[in-house]
Amino acid sequence: MTNLEPIDRAILRVLSEDGRCSFTDLAEKVGLSVSAVHQRVRRLEQRGVLRGYAARLDHEQVGLPLTAFISLTPIDPSAPDDYPQRLAALPEVQSCYSVAGDESYILLVRVAKATALEDLLRRIREVANVSTRTTVVLSTPYEDRPPAV
């Protein structure tokens, strides 16, 4: 963890909740001049603490209402471990975690409907030579809450 001053933390907190917040507003909220805030944000971006900004979409309205976790177990344990790279070719795979435990990877995927999930599973096995275990998400009470920076 890089040292983060309280003001930097405040900036990150604001931008986590409102990524399009103007420098003017941001300056007011953290109690600094606009140019000082501007400099700090640029520095946080350069250091890579701030990795970018993203729109939060409503997955339902965007046509991807079905979310699932897919756990992967390699079929050939001696195969080279390039699974993440192979799976990146599938746009439905939103996140890929390498995990400790019985299985090697956990994927978070989003698709339009059950048959699309079935099809995705087939393509995952095809592209990565893995066995899969799928946990379907029924509802999402909350997701990606801003961290307590």
Added chain:
Amino acid sequence: MTNLEPIDRAILRVLSEDGRCSFTDLAEKVGLSVSAVHQRVRRLEQRGVLRGYAARLDHEQVGLPLTAFISLTPIDPSAPDDYPQRLAALPEVQSCYSVAGDESYILLVRVAKATALEDLLRRIREVANVSTRTTVVLSTPYEDRPPAV
């Protein structure tokens, strides 16, 4: 899924990757005038398709390098199902999914170190009367990729 025109999809695609993109740039990228894009973005926000904007943080540098999935099984099956609400009080819980399968919920949590995870597990059991199963994330090849809208 609400009907989404190709241009709206293009707008969402751009803003998913660069949430702070200016209307001027956005207009150029989707091939429309600035004011037309402006109107469309406002409409997408009003419809709730665009739910907001968030900074992408580097969890390591922000002091939360340890990620884990925690699956929950209620101990008392007849207890009222207010788990998400109870767990929302814990800031380490970033996402909460209600899932089909052996377990009822999957949480994604972020903490500073192993002892903080241990402490969090204790608080989760305390606040929610559940048994837990934890899967520690070793590395994150990628996360929150923009969807193929």
Added chain:
DNA sequence: TCTGAAATAGAGACATC
């Protein structure tokens, strides 16, 4: 690192097609 000022660029509103 901060501030404040000056120049450039973008946001937002409006009338028109």
Added chain:
DNA sequence: GATGTCTCTATTTCAGA
């Protein structure tokens, strides 16, 4: 719905403390 123009505000750079 889209466009172009207009006004106002925000962004960005810079000199100086």
